[in-house]
Amino acid sequence: MTAPRAGDDIIATVTGIAAAELGLPAASLRPDTDLRAIEGMDSVKVLRMIARIEQAYDVELDDEVVFGLSSIAGTADAVRQALAEQP
Amino acid sequence: MSPVNLPWSVLADYRCFGCSPHNPGGLQLVFEPHPDGVCTRFRLGRHFESYPGIVHGGLVAAICDETMGNLIVLRHRQSALTVSMRQRYITPLAVGRSYLCVARLGGDRDGQRLYRASAEVLDDDGTVCATATASYQPFALADMRGRLALSEPELAALSRALAGERGGP
Numbered sequence: 001m002t003a004p005r006a007g008d009d010i011i012a013t014v015t016g017i018a019a020a021e022l023g024l025p026a027a028s029l030r031p032d033t034d035l036r037a038i039e040g041m042d043s044v045k046v047l048r049m050i051a052r053i054e055q056a057y058d059v060e061l062d063d064e065v066v067f068g069l070s071s072i073a074g075t076a077d078a079v080r081q082a083l084a085e086q087p
Numbered sequence: 088m089s090p091v092n093l094p095w096s097v098l099a100d101y102r103c104f105g106c107s108p109h110n111p112g113g114l115q116l117v118f119e120p121h122p123d124g125v126c127t128r129f130r131l132g133r134h135f136e137s138y139p140g141i142v143h144g145g146l147v148a149a150i151c152d153e154t155m156g157n158l159i160v161l162r163h164r165q166s167a168l169t170v171s172m173r174q175r176y177i178t179p180l181a182v183g184r185s186y187l188c189v190a191r192l193g194g195d196r197d198g199q200r201l202y203r204a205s206a207e208v209l210d211d212d213g214t215v216c217a218t219a220t221a222s223y224q225p226f227a228l229a230d231m232r233g234r235l236a237l238s239e240p241e242l243a244a245l246s247r248a249l250a251g252e253r254g255g256p
Contacts, residue, residue: 047177051218055205058194060173060220087199 010076014053018072021049031073050075059083091118091125093157094248098241105153114150118157124191124204125158133182142180147208148172151219154190155204159223162192164249166231167202167223175218185211193220200225 011031019026022040035041035049050066053059053075059082069075095101104113116127129150137143152169159167180186186208193203201222208217228235228246237245 044178047175048215051175051177051207051215054175054220055207055218058205058220 010057010079011072013056014072014076014079017052017056018049018075021045021052029072031076032071034070035072035075036070053079057083059086088119091120091157091161093118094160094245097244097248098237103153105149106157114146114153116150116153118154121189123189125154125161126187126189127154128185128187130185131180131182136182138179140182142182144174144176147176147180147217148174148219150188151190151206151208151217152221154188155206155219155221156223158190158192159202159204160249163202163225164251165225166228166249167225170201170222170224172219172221176216177218178214178216180208180216186216187211 012026015026015029015031018035019029022038022045024038029038035046046069047066050061050069054061057079059079061078061082065078069078093106095103095106100109101107102110102113104110106116106118107113108115114129114131116129118125118127120126127150131142131146135143135146151174152172156167156169159165188206188208190204190206193205201224203220203222206219206221207215209215228237228242228249232242235242
């Protein structure tokens, strides 16, 4: 998997991955969309989405963060923070 | 596709739990080239079971580590030890079902001398069931002489194989 380049719109990338995991058009998801409230979404799909995001950005998100995530914007924030904490 | 020739195969009786064909209690994994790195297909029986019908998670980690580790060795032509590994389990793997583990090299990070890799385990539908990342510390075989149960001829043969030359001890 090709890592997104620095400066990429993390929200757009996270939205794309979430949409692909759910089989929805990316345009149907907004940054404040409650991921767990989407019809068809379940904890496995959330975890699979997180795994794809971790691979895409080569980061490891803390489980405490992952299991508290509820929105695309929140997920993008977690990625941004993980990237900032990388050595 | 042809299996990848691992450097350890120059040792007549190597017993690696993951990849040796000489270890009857091991996984006997066979690796093949993959566009992103290397891959191995596996199907585990009940002797590797955790909950009934579920593959033990430690085995999933072992397979990811084995696939990433061999990729590191093949690409960098250097032996390496796992120093840290992070496993993410998404869905349990079923006993008796076929899965594919694919390993890719990780990006180098400035100032770090460790090699990095990632792996994912996919079911037959291509759905990801587990992912892993790990770091590996390269080492020279000669520096590990006191820890490795290898004769001098075996050590020399393995060094040659790691460098890309073939030939037994």
